[in-house]
Amino acid sequence: MNPATLIPAADTLTAPWGWFQSLLLLTFPLHLLAMNALLGTVLTALAAHLLPGAPYRRLSHELAKALPFLVAFTVNLGVAPLLFLNVLYGHLFYTSTILMGLFWLAVIPLVIIAYYLLYLYDFKFRQLGNGALCILLLVLAILVTVGFIFSNNMTMMIAPAGWGRWFATPGGTLLNLSDPTLLPRYLHMMIGALAVGGLWAALYASIALKDDPETATAGVRLGMGIFSWLSLLELVEGGWFLATLPPEVQRLFMGGNATATALFVAGLLLALATLVAGFRQRVGLAAGLTVMLLYVMAFMRDTVRTGSLAPYFSLDKVPVTTQWSPLVLFLVTLGLGLAVIAWMLVKVAHCPKEVRE
Amino acid sequence: MNYPVWFVPTLGGGLLIALVAIVHVFVSHFAVGGGLYLVLTERKALREENRALMAFVRTHTRFFMLLTMVFGGLTGVAIWFVISLINPAATSLLIHTFVFGWATEWVFFLVEIVALFVYFYTFGRMDDRTHQVIGWIYFGAAWISLFLITGIIDFMLTPGQWISNHDFWSGFFNPTFWPSVFFRSFLSFMLAGCYGFLTATFLAEETLRQRMIRYSGIWALASLLLSLPAGWWYLATLPTPAARLVHGASPTIARASTVGAFSLALLAGLLITLILLRPQARTRVLMVMVMIAAMGYLGAFEWTREAARRPFVINGVMYSNGLLASEAPRIDQDGFLKNARWVQNREVTDANRLEAGRELFLHQCFACHTIGGFNNDIIARTRNMSFNALRNYLATIHGKRYFMPPFVGTDAELQALAAYIAGGLNHKPLIEAKGAGGDQGKELFNDNCTACHGLDQIKPDLKGWPRAKIRAALDKLSALNPDMPDYTGTAADKDAIADYLAQQTGGAP
Numbered sequence: 001m002n003p004a005t006l007i008p009a010a011d012t013l014t015a016p017w018g019w020f021q022s023l024l025l026l027t028f029p030l031h032l033l034a035m036n037a038l039l040g041t042v043l044t045a046l047a048a049h050l051l052p053g054a055p056y057r058r059l060s061h062e063l064a065k066a067l068p069f070l071v072a073f074t075v076n077l078g079v080a081p082l083l084f085l086n087v088l089y090g091h092l093f094y095t096s097t098i099l100m101g102l103f104w105l106a107v108i109p110l111v112i113i114a115y116y117l118l119y120l121y122d123f124k125f126r127q128l129g130n131g132a133l134c135i136l137l138l139v140l141a142i143l144v145t146v147g148f149i150f151s152n153n154m155t156m157m158i159a160p161a162g163w164g165r166w167f168a169t170p171g172g173t174l175l176n177l178s179d180p181t182l183l184p185r186y187l188h189m190m191i192g193a194l195a196v197g198g199l200w201a202a203l204y205a206s207i208a209l210k211d212d213p214e215t216a217t218a219g220v221r222l223g224m225g226i227f228s229w230l231s232l233l234e235l236v237e238g239g240w241f242l243a244t245l246p247p248e249v250q251r252l253f254m255g256g257n258a259t260a261t262a263l264f265v266a267g268l269l270l271a272l273a274t275l276v277a278g279f280r281q282r283v284g285l286a287a288g289l290t291v292m293l294l295y296v297m298a299f300m301r302d303t304v305r306t307g308s309l310a311p312y313f314s315l316d317k318v319p320v321t322t323q324w325s326p327l328v329l330f331l332v333t334l335g336l337g338l339a340v341i342a343w344m345l346v347k348v349a350h351c352p353k354e355v356r357e
Numbered sequence: 358m359n360y361p362v363w364f365v366p367t368l369g370g371g372l373l374i375a376l377v378a379i380v381h382v383f384v385s386h387f388a389v390g391g392g393l394y395l396v397l398t399e400r401k402a403l404r405e406e407n408r409a410l411m412a413f414v415r416t417h418t419r420f421f422m423l424l425t426m427v428f429g430g431l432t433g434v435a436i437w438f439v440i441s442l443i444n445p446a447a448t449s450l451l452i453h454t455f456v457f458g459w460a461t462e463w464v465f466f467l468v469e470i471v472a473l474f475v476y477f478y479t480f481g482r483m484d485d486r487t488h489q490v491i492g493w494i495y496f497g498a499a500w501i502s503l504f505l506i507t508g509i510i511d512f513m514l515t516p517g518q519w520i521s522n523h524d525f526w527s528g529f530f531n532p533t534f535w536p537s538v539f540f541r542s543f544l545s546f547m548l549a550g551c552y553g554f555l556t557a558t559f560l561a562e563e564t565l566r567q568r569m570i571r572y573s574g575i576w577a578l579a580s581l582l583l584s585l586p587a588g589w590w591y592l593a594t595l596p597t598p599a600a601r602l603v604h605g606a607s608p609t610i611a612r613a614s615t616v617g618a619f620s621l622a623l624l625a626g627l628l629i630t631l632i633l634l635r636p637q638a639r640t641r642v643l644m645v646m647v648m649i650a651a652m653g654y655l656g657a658f659e660w661t662r663e664a665a666r667r668p669f670v671i672n673g674v675m676y677s678n679g680l681l682a683s684e685a686p687r688i689d690q691d692g693f694l695k696n697a698r699w700v701q702n703r704e705v706t707d708a709n710r711l712e713a714g715r716e717l718f719l720h721q722c723f724a725c726h727t728i729g730g731f732n733n734d735i736i737a738r739t740r741n742m743s744f745n746a747l748r749n750y751l752a753t754i755h756g757k758r759y760f761m762p763p764f765v766g767t768d769a770e771l772q773a774l775a776a777y778i779a780g781g782l783n784h785k786p787l788i789e790a791k792g793a794g795g796d797q798g799k800e801l802f803n804d805n806c807t808a809c810h811g812l813d814q815i816k817p818d819l820k821g822w823p824r825a826k827i828r829a830a831l832d833k834l835s836a837l838n839p840d841m842p843d844y845t846g847t848a849a850d851k852d853a854i855a856d857y858l859a860q861q862t863g864g865a866p
Contacts, residue, residue: 006698008359008445011453014525023460072470075430080463086441086452094360094445101363101442108435115427163361167701170364170719172442326457326525330464337464340494341471347487348475355481 003160003312008091010318015327017088017315024084025302029294031077032193033200036294038070039143039190040197041204044223046136055218060132062209062219063201064125067118075111088315089305095163096156101172103149114142144190151186152176158308184241191234192297196290198226202283220283227286228278235271249307253300260303267296358680358697358720360445367730369723370443375663377439379656381432383548386541386655388425388469389503390549392496394576395421395476398553399492403485409565415480417556422477424552426470444724446679447513447670454519454528455509462505468498503541511537514666515596520673536591543584544655550577551651554631558644570640574632577647581625588658598759599665599672606840607760610664617657624650667760676762678724685765693717693766705769714777717770721762728782736782741811743803744787747775750808757808757842798857801850809841816862824859831855 013020041063048060085093097104121128121135128135156162156176165174176182205219242250252260270293277286306315363370395418402410441448452459472495479488508529512519519528553573560566595603603610627647631640666672675681680688687696694700694713697720702713718735726735739747751771755763764771779785802812819827831851834841844851 008698011449014453014456069474072426075434076467076470079434079466080460083456083459083463087456090449090452094441094449098361098363098442098445104442105438108431108438112427112431119423166361170362172363172365323525330457330460333461333464337468340468344471344475344491347483348479351479351483
């Protein structure tokens with residue numbers, strides 16, 4: 001069966017696709033940052049539990065307080081890019097979602113469980129003792145499972161060649177396991193997430209815990225250690241990921257397409273620079289470089305998607321009937337919303353630490 | 358037909374959507390009304406300088422955050438996940454039409470999260486005035502979320518002018534938008550009272566507990582009473598087909614209405630009891646009953662709203678099975694299988710008839726009917742129907758039962774679907790010619806009547822009827838029941854059916 005015959009028709013866009021593409025690429029790295037911070041903080045808290053000494057105990061307690069926030073923002077910041085993905089690639093994404101429906105739906109209860117476990121970890125930290133370790137292990141296992149489900153969907157939606165399996169297995173139990181890019185892509189996401197999360201934990205410790213220098217130092221040392229070594233591993237793993245990409249996609253990064261090649265070179269240089277900053281324990285510099293790197297990686301990821309879909313689908317071909325006023329509504333609301341959020345955060349920053357009598 | 362189908366025979370998509378949706382709205386409406394409850398109760402505590410009351414507000418905020426942010430937030434995402442799985446074509450249409458409405462809603466979702474975190478974590482630390490402002494920001498953002506989502510949900514029920522102009526604002530400010538915003542707002546305040554009551558029953562201090570139970574009860578009861586005229590206004594704005602379904606033409610709405618009416622009466626009764634009688638004992642049992650009744654009221658409303666747009670998922674635009682109404686005439690000509698993407702049989706032959714019928718079932722019926730499952734089981738619904746009865750029924754299905762979408766496709770495809778349901782699922786013989794054997798009256802009855810009722814169902818009604826009365830009734834069936842179509846067979850056919858029925862029910866000749 002020709003996979004192209006299975007691809008649903010894309011619906012009409014209400015603004016030129018560049019708008020949605022920009023919004024997707026702008027918001028997706030924000031979701032990645034939150035998700036990375038979440039995973040890495042869980043790992044850092046886990047490691048802090050295993051290390052001896054009071055500073056590490058306090059560190060894990062302090063990280064516990066941040067975790068529920070990170071879940072909330074990971075979910076919220078995931079909604080926007082998922083929305084724009086739905087608009088641009090919905091016909092492909094819904095199809096792969098249906099193929100793996102059972103696993104996809106499992107994401108919801110899994111995240112709810114992880115979320116409540118993290119609140120338990122936060123609110124009952126002192127009573128939990130070693131139970132805390134079990135909670136963190138369980139949460140980490142849940143989160144990497146959710147990541148695996150996402151990687152399956154994101155790789156399956158760009159690989160219509162495997163969709164014909166639905167005719168024999170229509171119950172939503174398909175995964176994309178035979179795709180050679182699945183495992184390296186998933187590991188790239190997870191190792192990277194844990195690394196960046198370590199960096200985030202170090203940053204959090206150096207800023208939010210600066211009143212307690214011992215704990216802050218422990219956090220920076222541990223977080224930067226996780227960040228640096230996992231980043232090194234990520235660099236090697238990235239090579240494997242690149243090697244498994246379809247040859248025509250690989251070629252894009254190797255001179256076949258100027259933008260893709262420039263992104264690849266920029267990504268490589270940024271990765272090396274963050275490594276150096278990481279091993280030198282330069283938290284702020286590493287953080288700044290990492291944000292840039294994440295954006296470059298998100299752009300490269302988009303290149304992989306566009307390249308893989310090239311035989312089947314191109315955004316240029318989607319019909320467009322523009323109506324500007326809803327877009328203006330969104331942009332104005334976004335501006336106002338961010339201003340209100342900034343105002344609230346300023347108020348929090350000026351808020352006394354102690355509860356009033 | 359554009360998309361594959363998530364096929365779990367016994368688990369229908371409709372029920373899954375309903376379950377997730379009802380659980381979600383029960384929390385998400387609380388997330389809106391509860392914001393107002395918190396900020397006003399905090400103000401009350403500040404004015405009275407009542408520390409115990411302030412402590413209650415704080416405990417309630419924690420419960421509120423844990424329930425609405427975690428469970429409410431994620432079940433909201435779950436609805437999106439489920440509808441894109443069960444009805445991808447409709448989801449795509451909604452996402453594409455209202456993308457910037459959703460995106461705007463996301464901004465308010467973000468503001469809500471930040472505001473609620475700030476509100477909870479700065480309790481007792483932030484100055485009172487700013488803390489109140491944060492509370493109002495939370496409520497404002499949450500209510501605007503309700504406002505935005507209402508526009509999109511009610512677009513599905515009454516797309517209004519959008520059908521002709523495809524304008525975002527026409528679709529958003531659709532005919533049922535305003536009554537729905539009022540109705541949902543009052544529901545959200547009502548739930549805030551119910552949940553306030555829930556946490557209040559856990560208060561250890563007797564006087565405060567009773568006071569807060571009464572306070573929450575008044576909140577809930579006042580909102581419930583205000584929701585009634587808003588609900589009436591909502592009903593009054595429904596277009597004719599939807600109004601007919603709500604007023605009894607849809608069996609599923611009739612059931613939901615009964616549940617809703619009982620829940621409403623129970624809820625009002627419980628609240629009045631709680632407010633007036635000031636129960637001394639801890640009221641956990643009443644608390645559980647209040648929550649169940651509130652869920653019954655809300656659930657019945659959501660169920661009715663969903664069912665009132667049948668046979669469409671987007672009224673007048675797209676049928677429940679994802680087919681665009683505008684494409685139906687073309688597909689009737691060309692054939693469904695030729696136009697569908699996710700089928701293997703492109704045309705019907707004698708060899709593939711059942712298999713093609715199965716594919717047609719998957720793409721046209723499975724959206725609402727399970728196979729042997731709990732909800733809308735196709736086997737149970739068609740058990741009484743012969744192959745010929747199914748063929749007749751499918752050809753006029755939308756006319757006979759407005760809430761069912763028409764079969765879309767060629768006659769050969771219709772026969773394949775009938776063959777799959779009668780032969781493949783119900784294991785009945787696929788005899789096409791009339792009078793091939795046996796009693797003609799029986800065959801005519803099976804072919805023309807059993808789509809709606811089997812013999813056993815009408816036997817009690819016909820008890821004692823002489824043959825002549827049955828024969829006369831067959832001339833004007835709509836006089837027996839306005840929803841029953843008149844029989845269009847010949848006089849001889851009617852005679853045969855009357856003979857058969859008289860013989861079966863023991864009527865005098």
